[in-house]
Amino acid sequence: MIHWIRKLGAFAIEQVAFLGRCGLFLWLVLRGIGRPPGKTWFVLQQIRFVGSKSLFVIGFTAAFTGMVLGLQGFYTLSKFGSEGLLGSAVALSIIRELGPVLSALMVTGRAGSAMCAEIGIMRIDEQIDALECMAVDPHSYLVTPRLLACLIALPLLTSFFDVVGMVGGYLVGVELLGVNPGSYLDGIHSSVEWEDVFMGFVKSLVFSVLIIWICTYKGYFAGYDEGAYGPEQVSRATTNAVVLASVAILVSDYVVTSILI
Amino acid sequence: MNSSDFCTVEGLDSYYGNRQVLYDVRFRIPRNRITVIMGASGCGKTTLLRHLIGLKPCRPGQVLVEGKDLGAFNSRELMLYRRRTGVLFQSGALFNSLSVAENIAVPLRVHTKLADETIRIICSIKLHMVGLAEFRDYMPSQLSGGMRKRAGLARALAMDPEILFVDEPSSGLDPITAAGLDRLILDLRETLGMTIVVVTHELESAFQIADQLIVLDYGRVLVAGTANEVRGSPDPRVVQFLGRQADSKPPDLGKYRASLLQ
Numbered sequence: 001m002i003h004w005i006r007k008l009g010a011f012a013i014e015q016v017a018f019l020g021r022c023g024l025f026l027w028l029v030l031r032g033i034g035r036p037p038g039k040t041w042f043v044l045q046q047i048r049f050v051g052s053k054s055l056f057v058i059g060f061t062a063a064f065t066g067m068v069l070g071l072q073g074f075y076t077l078s079k080f081g082s083e084g085l086l087g088s089a090v091a092l093s094i095i096r097e098l099g100p101v102l103s104a105l106m107v108t109g110r111a112g113s114a115m116c117a118e119i120g121i122m123r124i125d126e127q128i129d130a131l132e133c134m135a136v137d138p139h140s141y142l143v144t145p146r147l148l149a150c151l152i153a154l155p156l157l158t159s160f161f162d163v164v165g166m167v168g169g170y171l172v173g174v175e176l177l178g179v180n181p182g183s184y185l186d187g188i189h190s191s192v193e194w195e196d197v198f199m200g201f202v203k204s205l206v207f208s209v210l211i212i213w214i215c216t217y218k219g220y221f222a223g224y225d226e227g228a229y230g231p232e233q234v235s236r237a238t239t240n241a242v243v244l245a246s247v248a249i250l251v252s253d254y255v256v257t258s259i260l261i
Numbered sequence: 262m263n264s265s266d267f268c269t270v271e272g273l274d275s276y277y278g279n280r281q282v283l284y285d286v287r288f289r290i291p292r293n294r295i296t297v298i299m300g301a302s303g304c305g306k307t308t309l310l311r312h313l314i315g316l317k318p319c320r321p322g323q324v325l326v327e328g329k330d331l332g333a334f335n336s337r338e339l340m341l342y343r344r345r346t347g348v349l350f351q352s353g354a355l356f357n358s359l360s361v362a363e364n365i366a367v368p369l370r371v372h373t374k375l376a377d378e379t380i381r382i383i384c385s386i387k388l389h390m391v392g393l394a395e396f397r398d399y400m401p402s403q404l405s406g407g408m409r410k411r412a413g414l415a416r417a418l419a420m421d422p423e424i425l426f427v428d429e430p431s432s433g434l435d436p437i438t439a440a441g442l443d444r445l446i447l448d449l450r451e452t453l454g455m456t457i458v459v460v461t462h463e464l465e466s467a468f469q470i471a472d473q474l475i476v477l478d479y480g481r482v483l484v485a486g487t488a489n490e491v492r493g494s495p496d497p498r499v500v501q502f503l504g505r506q507a508d509s510k511p512p513d514l515g516k517y518r519a520s521l522l523q
Binding site: 118122125126127129130131133135136 | 277278314316340341343344346347348350351352354355356357358367368371372416420
């Protein structure tokens, strides 16, 4: 009996310590925003990595998401004779929900995993220790520029996703299935309001913080729990980071929607 | 504490979880001298080094730097201490995404407001000191093991540290490159009067460069003194270590397995 109580206590202490580490990590990253060294060049490099290098995969995903929405939307709406609402359905689904979520998932898979692996390798190769020994704050030097870059790049990628997705819906709905182009475009114009765009924008900011927080934390502490630092720990950290960040995006999507709706 | 000492270690114990790795370690690091910490693999040399450079916290009163308690340093004091130290890691620990010169420029860019041209000149001087002047634009992955260590040394020297910590400078290097690094460490002491702490298990290298030797075994200091004092030590483990003799009994694998399971 005492053995189980002890185990439960140890588990509880471990979880509290984990939460404390996560919170402290985020605080140290945010604290680095106004601190030297200057981050402009590093932020620009990261915007290129997170943003422009993700354009193709985001555009590709957005086009097919819009196309399938056009197809499914037409099928559903035609049952009620409301094909004219296809533009509204596609636009609202993409701007409010699918744009921010799918963009964030793509960025997690492409850039978040790479960041986790890069920082994990720096950890096992003593490069993070070297930064500390040079009196350089690794949070501010390594993670803060990535956070700033993602906060800039992900909303832009989401906007790009939204536009390409609606074009995809137009191609299938109007060009392929014969919906009136005027009603498609007018549906978008009349139904999309600033609140919808704002919701997508807020979501992409929240997702940016989550992606960077989770992926860089996992890399930074790769092997910490096991007390062993090697390639296996980096590979495990990268897998965990992608899974955890993806789940966090979906859960936080519900929370943000329920707050803003 | 003697005023000629940079650092004093007084009764340092160290643990990884419940496993104790250092037991009541005591010694002093004199200024402008080369102190070599040596011992068999796994004896706690690197752990001791991590305490000295503030990467592994120590309890108050165990490590004194110029009479001030390293264990009681706040984050600002620790930062200031680290600006006075340089560390060469075993692998070099160069940042893979930066060129050799950019690696050296990192601490200069963070801690100084020097112009880019000045930083470029300082990088060239440091690279010249370690004989890598022609490799400033190379990426770390394009360098050999010995060159990576020399580049790491150039980076450790970037801020002109008062004390230099060097982890296993000769390991994995051929005898000629290793001798070159030893020569470089001696030059640093002779020309710049630097205080240097070297962790190694290479006997030849240790005796060649050391002003003071500290021999560790299973986390305890067996002997500390000059090369002659260490050579004359009657301690059987020191004799065995210096004579490169294998253990008479093979390691008890059952006991080792039990300790792992525990």
